[in-house]
Amino acid sequence: MQSTTYKQLLPVLFLTTALQLLSFQATAGPMGFKDSFMAMGDFSNNWQELFVNYAITPRDAFGVSATYMRSDDKNKTRTLEEITYTRLLKRWNLPNSQANLWFLGGVGALQGEDEQIGKDNEFDKVMFTPGIQFDYETTRVYLAATHRLYRANDINHDFSSVRAGFSFYETDYDKTQPWFILEARNMNGLSDKTEITPMLRLINKSFFVEAGVNNSREPRFNFMYIF
Amino acid sequence: MKKLYAIIFVTLFSQTAFAVQTIKANVNGMVCAFCAQGIEKKMRALSQTKDVYVNLKQRVVAIELKDGQTLSNDTVKDLIKDAGYEITSIEITEHPVAHIKAELEKK
Numbered sequence: 001m002q003s004t005t006y007k008q009l010l011p012v013l014f015l016t017t018a019l020q021l022l023s024f025q026a027t028a029g030p031m032g033f034k035d036s037f038m039a040m041g042d043f044s045n046n047w048q049e050l051f052v053n054y055a056i057t058p059r060d061a062f063g064v065s066a067t068y069m070r071s072d073d074k075n076k077t078r079t080l081e082e083i084t085y086t087r088l089l090k091r092w093n094l095p096n097s098q099a100n101l102w103f104l105g106g107v108g109a110l111q112g113e114d115e116q117i118g119k120d121n122e123f124d125k126v127m128f129t130p131g132i133q134f135d136y137e138t139t140r141v142y143l144a145a146t147h148r149l150y151r152a153n154d155i156n157h158d159f160s161s162v163r164a165g166f167s168f169y170e171t172d173y174d175k176t177q178p179w180f181i182l183e184a185r186n187m188n189g190l191s192d193k194t195e196i197t198p199m200l201r202l203i204n205k206s207f208f209v210e211a212g213v214n215n216s217r218e219p220r221f222n223f224m225y226i227f
Numbered sequence: 228m229k230k231l232y233a234i235i236f237v238t239l240f241s242q243t244a245f246a247v248q249t250i251k252a253n254v255n256g257m258v259c260a261f262c263a264q265g266i267e268k269k270m271r272a273l274s275q276t277k278d279v280y281v282n283l284k285q286r287v288v289a290i291e292l293k294d295g296q297t298l299s300n301d302t303v304k305d306l307i308k309d310a311g312y313e314i315t316s317i318e319i320t321e322h323p324v325a326h327i328k329a330e331l332e333k334k
Contacts, residue, residue, distance in 0.1 A: 033265030034309045058309050093256025093313040095286065139258050139283055172332075173260050173281040205260040205267070226264065 030102055030133065031061035031086045032226040038063075039227070044195075044220040046070045047187065051084065059088035065106060069157060071190040072216075075115040078157065078190075080127055080150075082108030089132075097138045105130040110152050125152035131159070140167050142179065150188075161185035165201065176204045181212075249291040249324060250303055252317045257286050265310035273298065273306075278324040282331045291324040 032038040034055050042049040046069065053063025062085055069078040084106035092099040110127040113120060131148025142165045150157035165181035179201035186194050197220050199212030208224040257263045263281055266288055270279045275296035280289040288307065292298055304314050320327070 033269070033311055036265065036268075058311055088311075091256070091311065093311075095255055095315075096258070098256040098258050098262075137258050170284060171260075173263065173283050175260075177260065203259060203261045205264040208261045224261070226261070 030104060031055050031088070034058045037227050039225045040223065042222045044197075044214065045216075045218045046072065046190065053084060053086055059091075061086040065108070069187065069190055072193070076112070076190060078110060078112045080108050080110050080129075082106035082127070082129060084129075097136065099136040100134070102133040102135075103130070104133060104146075104148055110155065112155070125155060127152040127155070139170050142166070142181065156189055158188040159185065160188075174205060176202050178202055181210060183212075247291065247321050247323045248297070249289055249320050249322055249327065250298060250300070250317065251287060251289045251320050251327060252303060252307065253315045254286050254288050254307060255313045255315050257281070257283055257288075257312055259283075262311070266307055266312065269306045269310055270303075273302075280324045280328050282328070285331050285334065287327070287331060289324050289327045 030038070030040070031053055032055050034057055037052060037054050038061070040049075040051040048068040049065065050067075051063060051065040053061040055061040062083070065080075065082045065084050067078075067080040067082070069080070070076065084104070086105075087103040088100060089103055090101040106129040108127055108129070110125045111123075112125070113122050127150060129148055129150050131146060133144065133146040133148075135142070135144035137143075142163065144161075144163040146159070146161045148159045150159055161183060162185075163181055163183045165179050167177050167179045169177075171177040181199045181201045183197045183199065184194050185197075193215075195214050195216070197212045197214040199210045199220065199222075201208070201210045206225075210220075210222040212220045214220055254266070257266070260281075260283060263283065267279050267281055270276055270288070270290050273290075275292050275298045276290055277293045277296075278291040280291075281287075282289075290298065290303065300317050303317065307314050322330075
């Protein structure tokens with residue numbers, strides 16, 4: 001049993017180490033600027049996440065996260081409390097655009113419940129969640145791709161998402177800018193289908209909010225706040 | 228006559244010492260107000276700063292200093308780097324932030 005766990009975790013540990021070794025340089029998406037806190041929330045019926053981190057350098061942030069996951073048939077539920085680490089592996093600051101490659105990772109306590117006929121199966125496990133994100137943004141266009149492993153012994157809820165969007169118009173720095181964002185995402189082992197969510201995003205210098213309705217006609221709300 | 232010299236001296240001296248000084252920097256990668264707020268917060272936190280202006284379209288950050296205050300280019304570069312961006316050029320101008328804002332918003 002123990003050797004199986006190590007074998008399963010080996011690729012995860014390898015990926016984590018490799019990404020950290022690759023991060024030769026960089027400076028801050030999923031984290032704010034040096035000495036800032038960033039709070040993030042992602043809320044839908046089957047995925048609810050609250051996340052706060054603190055940037056100790058322009059490219060490293062440590063935080064805590066709480067996530068609730070549920071399968072489409074509502075038979076599987078998971079809660080995860082993690083300690084997280086975010087690193088900006090590489091940033092490309094171009095005259096009219098910016099691109100970033102991020103490492104996102106965490107380790108935490110997973111509590112799960114699988115409802116079965118006759119007997120429910122409840123368990124507690126240690127979960128590892130390493131992942132990468134790439135994003136590209138101009139004042140009018142936004143593209144992002146994220147793949148994050150959510151692994152524990154005999155559990156695989158890997159998360160993949162792709163986002164693309166455009167702003168309706170350019171605005172001054174202190175004005176609110178509206179965007180249209182389309183996201184496709186999948187949570188392995190929880191949903192067989194790809195969730196598609198068109199969202200309206202509003203960005204201001206002090207807040208970032210997104211709201212939409214997914215292809216299952218369920219509401220979705222996201223926010224980010226730096227302080 | 229001595230009084231006149233004194234008045235001229237004081238007037239000239241005060242104009243030299245307290246002329247408006249604004250640091251104007253061109254910054255790469257500044258595409259989003261939410262992300263660029265770090266630049267404004269870091270600049271406003273300095274005791275030397277009177278006003279800050281950020282223009283995303285023109286990729287310009289302008290920092291107007293308080294009377295008699297100075298700020299090195301290296302400090303500005305380091306703070307903008309800490310906020311996650313890169314300065315491509317930097318200059319010192321005697322125009323206040325309000326003037327730079329009006330000029331850039333005309334473009």
